[in-house]
Amino acid sequence: MGSPVIHGDTVIVRASGFSEPWLPAFSATVAKLDKDGDGQLSAAESRNEQDWFEHFPGLDGNGNGRVDQREWDIMRGLGIGEFGAVALPLHSRGKLEASAARWRFKRNLPYVPAPVLYNGTFYMVKDGGIVTTLDPETGALRKQGRAEKAPGQYLASPVAGDGKVYLASEEGKITVLTTGAEWETLAVNDMGEECYATPAIVGDRVLVRTRSALYSFGNTPGVRQKKYAQLTRPPFDKPERQICSPYFVRATRVEPQQRRQPARQRLPRSQRLG
Numbered sequence: 001m002g003s004p005v006i007h008g009d010t011v012i013v014r015a016s017g018f019s020e021p022w023l024p025a026f027s028a029t030v031a032k033l034d035k036d037g038d039g040q041l042s043a044a045e046s047r048n049e050q051d052w053f054e055h056f057p058g059l060d061g062n063g064n065g066r067v068d069q070r071e072w073d074i075m076r077g078l079g080i081g082e083f084g085a086v087a088l089p090l091h092s093r094g095k096l097e098a099s100a101a102r103w104r105f106k107r108n109l110p111y112v113p114a115p116v117l118y119n120g121t122f123y124m125v126k127d128g129g130i131v132t133t134l135d136p137e138t139g140a141l142r143k144q145g146r147a148e149k150a151p152g153q154y155l156a157s158p159v160a161g162d163g164k165v166y167l168a169s170e171e172g173k174i175t176v177l178t179t180g181a182e183w184e185t186l187a188v189n190d191m192g193e194e195c196y197a198t199p200a201i202v203g204d205r206v207l208v209r210t211r212s213a214l215y216s217f218g219n220t221p222g223v224r225q226k227k228y229a230q231l232t233r234p235p236f237d238k239p240e241r242q243i244c245s246p247y248f249v250r251a252t253r254v255e256p257q258q259r260r261q262p263a264r265q266r267l268p269r270s271q272r273l274g
Ligand SMILES: [Ca+2]
Pocket: 033, 034, 035, 036, 037, 038, 039, 040, 041, 042, 045
């Protein structure tokens, strides 16, 4: 899950999984639910099982309307095994044994956001705004904490630059962290609408894409930012928000480009159509 990162001759990948099966044992489930005594689970027998009934079509591998032990055990075993943020030798070849891992970290793994490696620290952010930093050499935990005032869901990956790490929560809170072993929250910027995309750093600017707009933030403390470009035409019923933060400020509105000449007028005569 997420993109790998490279640290020296180590590649750090993240694999999701579980230590325990996500389903109970088949025998216990049949003993509880198998009303017609055929040793299998029908949809009718299973529909009150809130923990797993929604997966019934997937459990019933051959689609005959009943789940037998083999089908159950296949699904029950999914995700069991070695998982975590895992550091592997970069130049490995072939199928690696679990023992090839230089280190493995199994807690606070994000589901979607990729990690970021910056200034010698490995960062992960997961739902709840939980930020975990590790030593990329050893996998040792450096700090685990929450992004202040931004405890929501996270789909965007953290990005880093200018000695800071930027987190974007789904509800549109952009948190700026200091870097280093004892990172702290510098600022929380409320974009006022959802943010699902990973911010992009270009030169000295941070580009943030919210539901309806693209913002460009520069590094001019105390100056208000403006929207960079309107991406859609939502029914705005409120004035454009102005955001001011000492760490996350100032964009320049980009004027529309001059209308280009139609392409056919710029082509050599021999290539023109008609
Ligand atoms: Ca049955």
